[in-house]
Amino acid sequence: MHELGDLYQEIILDHYKKPRNAGLIEQPSCSATGDNPLCGDKIAVTVKVNGDRVEDIRWKGAGCAISTASASLMSEAVKGKSKAEFAALFEKFHAMVTGNGPSDGLEKLEVFSGVSEFPVRVKCASLAWHTLKAALEGQKDPVSTE
Amino acid sequence: MSGNGHGRPGFDVRKIREDFPILKSLIHGKPLVYLDNAATTQKPSAVIHAIAKYYEANNANIHRGVHFLSEFGTKLYENARVKIQRFLHAADPKEIVITRGTTESINLVAQSFVRPGLQAGDEVLITHLEHHSNIVPWQMLRDEKGLVLKVAPIDDRGEVILEELEKLISPRTKLVSVAHVSNALGTVVPVKKIVEMAHRRGVPVLLDGAQAVAHQKVDVRDLDCDFYAFSGHKIYGPTGVGVLYGKAALLEKMPPYQGGGDMILSVTFEKTKYNQIPYKFEAGTPHIEGVICLGEALDYVNGIGLEAIAAHEHAVLDHGTKVLTAVPGLRLIGTAREKAGVLSFDLEGVHPHDIGTILDQEGIAIRTGHHCAQPVMDRFNVPATARASLALYNTAEELDALAAGLKKVAEVFRA
Numbered sequence: 001m002h003e004l005g006d007l008y009q010e011i012i013l014d015h016y017k018k019p020r021n022a023g024l025i026e027q028p029s030c031s032a033t034g035d036n037p038l039c040g041d042k043i044a045v046t047v048k049v050n051g052d053r054v055e056d057i058r059w060k061g062a063g064c065a066i067s068t069a070s071a072s073l074m075s076e077a078v079k080g081k082s083k084a085e086f087a088a089l090f091e092k093f094h095a096m097v098t099g100n101g102p103s104d105g106l107e108k109l110e111v112f113s114g115v116s117e118f119p120v121r122v123k124c125a126s127l128a129w130h131t132l133k134a135a136l137e138g139q140k141d142p143v144s145t146e
Numbered sequence: 147m148s149g150n151g152h153g154r155p156g157f158d159v160r161k162i163r164e165d166f167p168i169l170k171s172l173i174h175g176k177p178l179v180y181l182d183n184a185a186t187t188q189k190p191s192a193v194i195h196a197i198a199k200y201y202e203a204n205n206a207n208i209h210r211g212v213h214f215l216s217e218f219g220t221k222l223y224e225n226a227r228v229k230i231q232r233f234l235h236a237a238d239p240k241e242i243v244i245t246r247g248t249t250e251s252i253n254l255v256a257q258s259f260v261r262p263g264l265q266a267g268d269e270v271l272i273t274h275l276e277h278h279s280n281i282v283p284w285q286m287l288r289d290e291k292g293l294v295l296k297v298a299p300i301d302d303r304g305e306v307i308l309e310e311l312e313k314l315i316s317p318r319t320k321l322v323s324v325a326h327v328s329n330a331l332g333t334v335v336p337v338k339k340i341v342e343m344a345h346r347r348g349v350p351v352l353l354d355g356a357q358a359v360a361h362q363k364v365d366v367r368d369l370d371c372d373f374y375a376f377s378g379h380k381i382y383g384p385t386g387v388g389v390l391y392g393k394a395a396l397l398e399k400m401p402p403y404q405g406g407g408d409m410i411l412s413v414t415f416e417k418t419k420y421n422q423i424p425y426k427f428e429a430g431t432p433h434i435e436g437v438i439c440l441g442e443a444l445d446y447v448n449g450i451g452l453e454a455i456a457a458h459e460h461a462v463l464d465h466g467t468k469v470l471t472a473v474p475g476l477r478l479i480g481t482a483r484e485k486a487g488v489l490s491f492d493l494e495g496v497h498p499h500d501i502g503t504i505l506d507q508e509g510i511a512i513r514t515g516h517h518c519a520q521p522v523m524d525r526f527n528v529p530a531t532a533r534a535s536l537a538l539y540n541t542a543e544e545l546d547a548l549a550a551g552l553k554k555v556a557e558v559f560r561a
């Protein structure tokens with residue numbers, strides 16, 4: 001049996017209660033929205049891109065602890081990363097939460113490794129990531145992971 | 147209420163629980179506390195065995211064979227229709243149309259009753275507490291034909307504001323379509339009054355009874371509604387089968403919903419003659435064992451008695467309301483003066499989805515999300531709620547377990 005503590009680790013609860021990089025950039029280089037209506041999770045991501053790099057990222061959302069903490073920790077992890085570095089990180093994160101890859105090297109994001117034991121919560125953990133990906137790729141339609 | 151969960155003398159909830167094999171399950175090593183009955187109810191052994199028995203001894207197609215099994219199957223199927231008729235206190239079995247569920251029943255009324263002759267600007271009136279299945283079929287007619295969808299407001303308790311509803315009935319209103327009981331709030335809607343209001347202006351009424359039939363007696367002739375819809379799986383029967391009651395005079399005038407076998411009397415390439423009601427609306431081979439086993443489920447409910455069931459569920463609901471409101475930070479959403487079987491709530495600082503996951507680890511099954519009633523969520527300014535919903539087999543102790551589970555949720559988030 002999987003333990004609840006694996007899912008609701010202290011760092012997740014901390015980022016849920018005190019989300020980092022919350023808010024919206026007034027004149028972003030790109031932005032996107034994500035919506036998981038069945039859960040009631042919503043997010044808007046705004047990004048300032050400098051050359052090829054994510055210079056700044058701010059996001060605003062309403063959602064569960066997993067989706068909120070995921071957005072918060074992602075915003076910390078991607079700052080300063082190039083688009084290619086983000087794409088690689090996205091793949092690694094996605095593999096980990098779906099149980100298809102190791103958590104090694106994901107540093108703080110490793111706290112989401114427990115999500116793979118809770119299949120219905122994968123969509124919560126991945127909503128912010130898919131939304132940021134859509135923003136960087138210039139996708140206009142709202143994203144959903146449901 | 148007494149600690150053993152009895153709502154009234156003669157109603158033995160422990161004995162009733164023995165009828166439902168799934169209630170003995172362990173989930174994550176803990177006894178199952180099933181509180182998601184508004185989504186679907188569990189099935190008693192009588193229904194489960196009837197499904198197997200049908201396939202072991204009775205299987206054949208109906209309404210067409212001359213052989214023994216086909217005739218016998220037809221008899222079982224039509225007997226079930228009579229059981230449904232009696233259950234709803236309808237005048238005649240021909241007023242009972244078998245569908246796939248409440249959703250299809252409402253779509254049938256939209257397509258075969260409202261759509262023919264509909265002019266742009268004609269109206270259908272619903273309320274703010276409807277399930278999506280009593281919203282979307284009308285929006286489809288809006289997009290296609292210019293129907294205007296009017297919505298009667300609800301107050302902060304989750305009650306329909308009847309004076310406002312009455313004002314919205316106009317000479318263009320083709321139908322008033324309202325839930326009998328709200329799935330997201332538990333509000334029992336005063337549908338008899340609404341039928342009277344609408345009929346005074348000559349407007350017919352469809353009642354969505356999905357959340358009502360398992361919890362209180364329904365008498366369609368006393369209500370005088372024109373249509374009544376419900377689903378088998380929310381009243382201890384199988385999924386995939388539902389009912390549309392319609393007054394015979396209205397059903398007679400309506401065109402068929404779908405074309406195919408069983409709904410015709412004769413077919414040539416030039417002309418097809420449609421069958422009588424209710425068969426006119428039952429194209430194709432129906433969910434035969436589903437209908438027969440819905441009949442079994444209704445027998446089961448009648449054997450206990452809806453009055454006894456309602457009394458028991460109300461006692462558990464009152465107890466649940468008491469223990470949940472004692473949980474710090476918990477807010478009940480839906481506090482109508484008359485409620486049935488539903489406790490929707492949110493917990494300060496915790497998203498319903500997290501509540502659902504943590505309770506699941508305790509073996510407690512509740513629903514979290516928008517409950518297919520997003521306008522209700524918007525009305526109360528929440529993205530989602532957690533919902534515990536009751537059936538005849540739930541006990542006061544299970545609501546105590548829910549309250550204890552919610553305290554655990556608070557602990558996890560306080561850490």
